[in-house]
Amino acid sequence: MVVLVGAVAADPHVAMRSALAKVARCQFRVRAWAPSLEIVFANRTSKYFAPHNASALRQRVVCRRGSGKKSTSLLMVANDLKYLFRFWPYFLQKVMWADESKNVASSVWIGELPEEFATTVGDECRDSPELAEGWMHHTGPYRSYYERSRGAVNSNHHIKTLAAYAMLDYGGVFYADLDYVVVDWGWRAAATVAKLENSVVEVLFNSASPMWHVKGRTFYVKGWLGREFMATWLFYRCGFKDQYSLWHTILELADRFGCLKYDGEIMNHTYKEFKHLQDVLYHDVSCENRKIRCPDFHFCDDDLRVGAGFDHRMVAATANRTLEYYDGGIRYGLVVPDPFGGGGGGGGGNDDDDADADFFLAKFFHNFYDN
Numbered sequence: 001m002v003v004l005v006g007a008v009a010a011d012p013h014v015a016m017r018s019a020l021a022k023v024a025r026c027q028f029r030v031r032a033w034a035p036s037l038e039i040v041f042a043n044r045t046s047k048y049f050a051p052h053n054a055s056a057l058r059q060r061v062v063c064r065r066g067s068g069k070k071s072t073s074l075l076m077v078a079n080d081l082k083y084l085f086r087f088w089p090y091f092l093q094k095v096m097w098a099d100e101s102k103n104v105a106s107s108v109w110i111g112e113l114p115e116e117f118a119t120t121v122g123d124e125c126r127d128s129p130e131l132a133e134g135w136m137h138h139t140g141p142y143r144s145y146y147e148r149s150r151g152a153v154n155s156n157h158h159i160k161t162l163a164a165y166a167m168l169d170y171g172g173v174f175y176a177d178l179d180y181v182v183v184d185w186g187w188r189a190a191a192t193v194a195k196l197e198n199s200v201v202e203v204l205f206n207s208a209s210p211m212w213h214v215k216g217r218t219f220y221v222k223g224w225l226g227r228e229f230m231a232t233w234l235f236y237r238c239g240f241k242d243q244y245s246l247w248h249t250i251l252e253l254a255d256r257f258g259c260l261k262y263d264g265e266i267m268n269h270t271y272k273e274f275k276h277l278q279d280v281l282y283h284d285v286s287c288e289n290r291k292i293r294c295p296d297f298h299f300c301d302d303d304l305r306v307g308a309g310f311d312h313r314m315v316a317a318t319a320n321r322t323l324e325y326y327d328g329g330i331r332y333g334l335v336v337p338d339p340f341g342g343g344g345g346g347g348g349g350n351d352d353d354d355a356d357a358d359f360f361l362a363k364f365f366h367n368f369y370d371n
Contacts, residue, residue, distance in 0.1 A: 012231035012232055012234065012235035013227075013231050015116070015117075015231075015234075015235070016162060016165050016230075016231050016234065018116075019114045019116060019117065019162060020062075020162065020165070020166050022060070022114070023060045023061065023062055023111070023114075023166070024041060024042070024059055024060065024061045024062075025041075025042055025061075025062060025063070025166075026039050026040055026041050026042065026061050026062070026063040026064075027039075027040045027063055027064060027065060027066070028040065028063040028064075028065055028108065029065075030092060030095055034050075034325045034326075035050060035051055035085055035088045035323065035325055035334050036048065036049065036050045036327075037049045037050075037081070037084070039057070039061060039063060049081055050085075050325070050327050050332070051081075051082070051085040051088075051325075051332065051334045052327065052332050054080070054081035054082045054084075054085055055080075055081070055082070057080070057081050057110065059111070060109075060110065060111030060112070060114070061109070061110050061111060062107070062108070062109045062110075062163055062166045062167070063107060063108055063109075063110075064105055064106075064107040064167070064170065065095065065098070065099070065105055065106045065107065066099075066105050070101075070102075070103050070104055070105035070170075070171075071103050071170075071171040071172060071197060072103050072104045072105070072171055072172040072173070072174055072193050072196075072197060073104070073105055073106075073107040073167040073170055073171065073172070073173050073174065074094060074097075074098045074104050074105070074106045074107065074174050074176065075107050075108070075109070075160070075163055075164055075167050075173050075174065075175045075176070076091060076094065076106070076107070076108045076109075076175075076176065076177075076178050077108065077109040077110075077159045077160050077163050077175075077178070078108065078109070078110050078178060079110075079111065079112045079113075079156045079159065080110065080111070080112070081110060083178075084108070084110060084178070085334060085336075086335070086336065086337075087178045087179055087336070087337065088323075088334065088336055089323075089336055089337075090178055090179050090180070090181055090313075090337070091108070091178060093181055093182055094106060094176065094180070094181070094182060097182045097185060100185075101190050101193070102190065103193060103194070103197065104174070104190075104193055105170070107163075107167050109159060109160075109162075109163035109166070111159075112156055112159070113152070113154060113155070113156050113158050113159050113162070114162070117154060117158060117162070117234060117237060118152040118153065118154050119152055119153055119154075120153070121153055121154070121237060121238055122235060122236065122237075124236060124238070124248070124264060124267050125236065125237070125238035125239070125245075125267065127267070128238055128239075128267045128268075129268070129269065129270050130238055130239050130241075130244055130267075130269070130270045130271050131153070131238055131239055133239075133270050153239065154237045154238070154239060154240070155239070155240045155241075155242075157216075157240065157241060157242035157243075158234055158237050158242050158245075160175055160216065160242070161230045161231075161233045161234040161242070162230075162234060163175075164221055164226075164230050165227060165230040165231060165234075168221065168222070168226055168227050168230070171222065172196060172197055172220060172221070172222035172226075173220065173221050173222065173226065174193060174196070174218075174219075174220050174306065174307075175218060175219050175220070175221075176217070176218045176307060176310060177217040177218065177312065179312065179313055179314075179315070179337070180217070180218060180307070180310050180311065180312055180313070181310065181311055181313050181339070182309060182310055183309060183310065183311045184308075184309035184310075190309075191308075192305065192306070192307070192308040192309060195304055196220045196222075196304065196306065197222075199301065199304055200298055201298050201299065201300065201301045201304060202221065202222050202223040202224070202225035202226045202229075202298040202299070203219070203220075203221050203225055203226055203229045203298065203299045203300070204219060204220045204221075204299075204300060204301065204304055204306045205218075205219045205300065205306065206218065206305060206306055206307060207287065207300070207302050207305070209278070209286060210278055210282055210283050210284065210285045210286060211250070211285050211286055211287050211290060211299070211300050212247050212250040212251050212254070212278075212282060212285065213247070213278040214246065214247075214250070215243065216242055216243055216246050217312060218306055218307040218310065218312075219306055220306045223298075225297075225298050225299070228253070229249065229253065229299075232249045232252065232253065233245055233246055233249045236248050236249055236252070238267075239271070240271075241271045243271065243275075244266065244271040244274070247266055247274065248264070248266045248267065250299070251266065251282065252264070253297065253299070254285065254290075254294065254297060254299070257294040257296055257297035258293065258294045258297075259285060259290055259293045259294035259297055260282055260285055260293075262282070265281060286302075287299075287300040287301055287302045288302060313339045315337040315338070315339050319337060319338050319339070320335050320336065320337060320338060321335070321336055321337075321338040322334065322335050322336075323335075323336055
């Protein structure tokens, strides 16, 4: 494995802006009950894509839906259009929810992690056992979405940081993995966004104990700290798991703001080792005492919850439906996940009433599949 060290600008923000200068900005449109995506570029030219011609998109794009008047972006990412269409019902459901919300515009990044980030690491990671351990490439018939390429050191898990950095140009960013679904179409999901917009907190993940032991599948960022956090998180990239550099970033920034003393201990462990050290290292650092120790570090708040009204649905690989659609008089089939197809469903624990959530989802997805 060849690792290039120091090939990216030493200033994380310079590196981010340089990479984003090569990414096309756009808007997008969708059809409600047929899998199709129209991308409208800044020069007002547009291209139409469906599952059968998904490979025709050969550039990285970051698109926002509608006008720039909405103050929060609901962000999703996909390494390519094939993956986006694979989760089309999930994507469309979140787009429809954002369309009906007052302050949220859906947005999507399509494209792999840029080469300069995929093949390089910084000095902190170079000597880490996590990098030395490497990561297993997917050996099945389909290449994993997260596996960027055979020559990459870092995976597509890290795309979200660059995409969020781009969307911060429009205001706050609410990121959710593509397989998240809205389980509360009404007040709860919308009220969550309003609380986040009005809060002093600029970086929020779902609560964890200790405060650094979070997951990156959904988060909210805004303001100066949000931009600094995303740039630092990608700057510290180190292998397959973005959670590894996420924890390092939280602890590094907490040290910078005087919350604790951190000497980069995570880089002395592998991801698997550090994952189970929450009761040993910095176990006494909570969101509550963060407010006392370092009130200027606007990270986390136990009274706020990102993704309330959303749920992370794990679907078994065998739980699929084939969605038929027509284009130009030709019939095509698109294989998509079915959260009620058996052997999977239910997962994130974000909803307190699973029965109501399942009823809501069943109504949406079954109506979708039956159209």
